[in-house]
Amino acid sequence: MDLLIVNAGSSSLKLRVLGPNDAVLDERSISDWDGSGDALSELKADAIVHRVVHGGSRFDGAVLVDDEVEAAIEELVPLAPLHQPRALELIRASRQGDRPVLACFDTSYHRSLPAAAATYALPRKWRERFGLRKYGFHGLSHEYVAHSVDAPRIVSCHLGAGASLCAIDHGISVDTTMGFTPVDGLVMATRSGSVDPGLLLWLQTTGGLKADEIADALEHESGLLGLTGSGDLQEILAGLDDDRNRLGYDVYLHRLVGEIARMVAALGGVDALVFTGGVGEHSAPVRAAACRALDWLGIVLDAEANETGAHLITATGSPVRAYVVPAREDLTMAAQARQLLDR
Numbered sequence: 001m002d003l004l005i006v007n008a009g010s011s012s013l014k015l016r017v018l019g020p021n022d023a024v025l026d027e028r029s030i031s032d033w034d035g036s037g038d039a040l041s042e043l044k045a046d047a048i049v050h051r052v053v054h055g056g057s058r059f060d061g062a063v064l065v066d067d068e069v070e071a072a073i074e075e076l077v078p079l080a081p082l083h084q085p086r087a088l089e090l091i092r093a094s095r096q097g098d099r100p101v102l103a104c105f106d107t108s109y110h111r112s113l114p115a116a117a118a119t120y121a122l123p124r125k126w127r128e129r130f131g132l133r134k135y136g137f138h139g140l141s142h143e144y145v146a147h148s149v150d151a152p153r154i155v156s157c158h159l160g161a162g163a164s165l166c167a168i169d170h171g172i173s174v175d176t177t178m179g180f181t182p183v184d185g186l187v188m189a190t191r192s193g194s195v196d197p198g199l200l201l202w203l204q205t206t207g208g209l210k211a212d213e214i215a216d217a218l219e220h221e222s223g224l225l226g227l228t229g230s231g232d233l234q235e236i237l238a239g240l241d242d243d244r245n246r247l248g249y250d251v252y253l254h255r256l257v258g259e260i261a262r263m264v265a266a267l268g269g270v271d272a273l274v275f276t277g278g279v280g281e282h283s284a285p286v287r288a289a290a291c292r293a294l295d296w297l298g299i300v301l302d303a304e305a306n307e308t309g310a311h312l313i314t315a316t317g318s319p320v321r322a323y324v325v326p327a328r329e330d331l332t333m334a335a336q337a338r339q340l341l342d343r
Contacts, residue, residue, distance in 0.1 A: 003337055004045035005330040006094070008033075008086040009161065017045050018334050033086075040093055047100040049337045050091050051140060051329060053083035053182060055105030057131050062336035065091055065101040073103065079181050080137075082162075082191075082219055102340065104333040109139030110166075110173045117175045117266065136176035140329035141276060142166035143173075147332075148325050151272035155263045157256075158327065159286065160277035161189040161231070167263040175266035177259050183218050186259060187252045189231035192222035194255075224248050233279055233286070253286070257293045270297060273322045281324055287313065291322055 002025060007014040013033035017026040026043055040048070049062070054076040063069055070091060077084040087103075094101045110118075118134045119127070126132055138158040145156040146168045154168040163186040167175040177185030187193045195218070203209045217226075225231040227248035239245045264270045273294070275287050284307050291301040291314075298319030306313040314322045 001047060001338070001341065002045040003334050004040070004043050004048045005051075005333050006040070006048060006090055007051045007329055007333075008083065008090055013039065013086075013090075014330075015039060015043055016330050017043050018330065022331055022334055038093075040090065045099070047102060047337065047341065048094045049102045049104060049333050050087055050094070051106065051333060052087045052091075052103045053106045053137055054080040054135065055103075055107040056135070057133070059103070059105045060108050060111045062102050062104045062333070062340045064340070065095065065103050069103065070095075081215075083182070100341065102337050104140060104336050106137045106139045106141075107135045109143045110134070110136030110176055112172045112174070113176070114174060120180075132180060134176070134179045135181075136164070136166070136173065137178040137182045138162070138164045138166070138176075138277075139173070140332045141327050142168065142176070144328050144332045145274045145276055145325055146171045146173075148328075149272050149274055149323055151321065153267040153269055153271045154274055155260055155267070155270055155272070156274045156276065157260065157280050157290075158277040159186075159256075159275065159279035159283075160327075162191065163188050163256075163277065163279070165259050165263050167266040169267055175263055177263075187227075187255045188223040189233070190220050190223045190225045192218045192226070224252060227251055233283060237283070237285055253289050253293070256286075257290055260290065260294060264297065270320055273299060273320060274325050275323070276325045276327045278327075281309065281326055284309065287322070287324070 003018045005016045005018060013030040015028040016024060019025045028039060030039060052073055056076050058072055074088055091101060113134060120132055122132055141158045142156045152170050156166040156168055158164055162182060164176055164178040166173050183191050185193050200214060203214055224233060224236060228236050228244045230236055236245045236249055240249060279286055288301060288306055291299045299322055300315040300318035302313055302315045309324055312321060312323055
């Protein structure tokens with residue numbers, strides 16, 4: 001069975017047709033995608049598999065999309081407003097044909113989080129009424145990393161326009177940086193990452209800002225964009241002599257290194273640090289800065305291997321190994337879809 005894998009990100013659309021043995025038969029990558037489903041009609045496959053960012057507490061694996069599933073995905077739009085509407089647009093376009101349509105969820109991999117990592121210190125009545133918990137995201141990418149690197153304790157760093165870390169213990173997610181929504185955790189291209197909730201309340205009660213105004217700023221005007229005026233890390237790296245760019249880069253790295261250390265604590269140590277995603281795969285300076293700041297863990301960087309983007313970027317004998325792994329959510333999605341379809 002040939003599968004059309006549809007990966008709608010916050011800023012791009014990736015389409016890939018996988019045939020037998022997951023050979024790539026065709027692919028398209030659309031930057032600055034307008035949200036339409038027109039591109040789907042150009043690629044032929046027996047079934048269509050969509051990446052959906054938020055699956056809430058209902059979905060713990062791939063599902064065939066029917067009206068009920070589509071409605072459930074739509075209910076979660078407020079928790080992932082950058083991604084969920086785009087996925088829905090594509091799902092609806094796909095369902096106009098006669099091919100099976102499946103959804104795979106970025107939150108599913110993190111359903112294994114222990115209660116201590118997943119539970120917020122909020123009133124129990126709120127947690128039960130609203131289903132408040134850490135869901136985590138980028139699970140399809142982190143799961144691929146778990147199967148790609150032979151190490152018992154892995155910190156997976158998915159770094160792109162959106163970014164998150166995952167602590168992986170023998171293949172199982174035990175902690176992650178994103179939470180109830182994909183805004184939490186690391187500094188991202190336009191998303192703030194973790195912010196003191198008291199500060200946000202102050203903006204409403206004293207600053208006079210409305211909730212929707214704050215929400216829009218946290219999603220679209222914060223992160224690197226809010227710090228430097230640009231959400232493009234490569235552009236920032238090229239202009240580090242500018243004070244705003246230098247501050248933005250330093251804040252980005254400070255949060256990244258600190259959160260990696262927190263993931264290591266969750267694992268009780270680390271055997272491998274893995275960089276994936278657009279920035280993780282292609283930014284040697286970010287990998288080098290992070291590894292050098294974490295040399296106390298036993299990471300000994302091989303500068304030449306890092307510059308060339310080799311698979312293994314640490315020196316021979318390094319107590320903790322560091323890797324570069326291409327993001328292949330499509331392979332995780334294909335495996336889940338084939339298991340569900342049993343072919």
